Amino acid sequence: SQKIEQNSEALNIQEGKTATLTCNYTNYSPAYLQWYRQDPGRGPVFLLLIRENEKEKRKERLKVTFDTTLKQSLFHITASQPADSATYLCALERRGGADGLTFGKGTHLIIQP
């Protein structure tokens, strides 16, 4: 079955530095990959989508890469701020074209002032 792995441990980064989060997947070749942000007590919020034929996507201080050979996506936040502290979820389309998304467990990012 398709499997998504994200760092389960919290990632502590000093304010102003670049935070890099990793999403690895197996047993599937998705047409696209998405990243969501989730704050405590709230629902996930969509951030970026990258397609299989795109190597990199940017939005303001966010950058996502997608390496279909390595089956890996990297999510970067440059010039990180304490307000960027949250859990970040990686999501793939469900295998076989079924509706909905398969989510990773998320990485908790802490930006320390």
Add this chain to the structure above:
Amino acid sequence: NAGVTQTPKFQVLKTGQSMTLQCAQDMNHNSMYWYRQDPGMGLRLIYYSASEGTTDKGEVPNGYNVSRLNKREFSLRLESAAPSQTSVYFCASTERGEWETQYFGPGTRLLVL
């Protein structure tokens, strides 16, 4: 626009009791989803509705039923609640197309004693 709304926000049930979680969206989306989120497990798809009048099982449908009442509303019913159904439940919607960016509600926190 309110986006995706869910009621109730929090509920405590005893084992064997039943309840219905309500979800509504005002974005005129065709597809709606129910996920549950548990610590260490990530978001898992329970049921989805690709369009009004259709529903399908996701990864963890056992113990649940759904109703797509109309295009706006998608309810999740627990007929006989069990402690294993203690979780946070999220409803989401999307305009079904090639790239499924999902919009999530604020969640319902359910505790089954």
